[in-house]
Amino acid sequence: MTSETELAPAVASILEAARERAGDVDAQLAVDAQSLPDAIAGAEADGRVPVIAEVKPTSPTADGTRDDDPVELAQAMVDGGATAISVLTEPSHFGGSPAALTRVREAVDVPVLRKDFVVREDQLDVVEADLLLLIVRFVDDLEALITATRERGFQPLVEVHDRAELETALEAGADIIGVNNRDLGRLEVDLETFESVAPHVPDDVTVIAESGISSPADVQRMREAGADALLVGSAIMDHAGGDSDVTENTQQLVDAGATDT
Numbered sequence: 001m002t003s004e005t006e007l008a009p010a011v012a013s014i015l016e017a018a019r020e021r022a023g024d025v026d027a028q029l030a031v032d033a034q035s036l037p038d039a040i041a042g043a044e045a046d047g048r049v050p051v052i053a054e055v056k057p058t059s060p061t062a063d064g065t066r067d068d069d070p071v072e073l074a075q076a077m078v079d080g081g082a083t084a085i086s087v088l089t090e091p092s093h094f095g096g097s098p099a100a101l102t103r104v105r106e107a108v109d110v111p112v113l114r115k116d117f118v119v120r121e122d123q124l125d126v127v128e129a130d131l132l133l134l135i136v137r138f139v140d141d142l143e144a145l146i147t148a149t150r151e152r153g154f155q156p157l158v159e160v161h162d163r164a165e166l167e168t169a170l171e172a173g174a175d176i177i178g179v180n181n182r183d184l185g186r187l188e189v190d191l192e193t194f195e196s197v198a199p200h201v202p203d204d205v206t207v208i209a210e211s212g213i214s215s216p217a218d219v220q221r222m223r224e225a226g227a228d229a230l231l232v233g234s235a236i237m238d239h240a241g242g243d244s245d246v247t248e249n250t251q252q253l254v255d256a257g258a259t260d261t
């Protein structure tokens with residue numbers, strides 16, 4: 001767990017809110033999850049770059065807010081060729097909700113990731129999803145939380161930002177790793193982050209490039225660096241664009257050089 005003084009104020013506020021957010025101590029979910037690695041293999045087989053498109057109404061770094069219905073957004077992303085959907089469930093800084101995730105998961109036939117800042121086991125039981133994000137920097141006992149996540153049937157997507165965090169994730173048994181190009185200390189994005197960490201990820205581990213991917217050239221760059229899939233929010237949501245076409249935004253990334261890798 002990181003020191004709060006090393007975090008951007010917006011991230012410290014996100015973390016404080018996450019610690020205060022209630023979980024569900026009365027129930028333990030049992031999820032029948034769709035496999036992300038299988039979905040990635042399916043996309044590769046029909047020539048799509050595997051893109052996990054994110055329903056992200058807003059964020060501390062977004063240029064605005066999109067109030068579109070999350071189900072319509074997710075369906076538009078799938079129409080554009082998305083391999084999986086990520087749904088923000090964090091309410092106070094990203095405009096998300098667990099209810100939105102439930103509706104999206106009922107409406108689409110691809111794996112759905114719960115994107116939140118989960119810090120305790122009871123918070124796992126708030127809503128069903130196929131994948132669940134765990135951020136190494138924010139979790140005290142990663143191995144225990146990975147175990148608890150798998151016991152419920154979720155696939156844990158374990159997020160790292162540097163090689164030390166990668167080692168922590170691998171030692172804790174992670175088999176799906178996300179390398180976040182966004183530094184949560186300064187909120188700056190640098191695609192070199194993925195390029196420096198990805199070569200150290202074992203071949204049998206699925207590795208996802210996260211954040212700051214905004215063009216087909218960025219997609220190709222991350223694929224050349226070894227990304228099995230890409231997690232993209234802002235460039236698809238295009239918050240400043242208001243009613244920008246989410247299907248087109250997804251499709252131009254999905255079509256970006258699937259055969260080059």
Ligand SMILES: O=C(O)c1ccccc1NCC(=O)[C@H](O)[C@H](O)COP(=O)(O)O
Pocket residue numbers: 010011014054056059060061062180182184187210211212213231232233234235
């Ligand atoms: O996106 C933010 O502004 C943000 C701020 C503070 C903590 C986390 C943040 N984002 C979480 C994410 O991981 C991204 O939503 C995801 O990787 C997609 O990134 P992008 O394509 O750059 O929207």
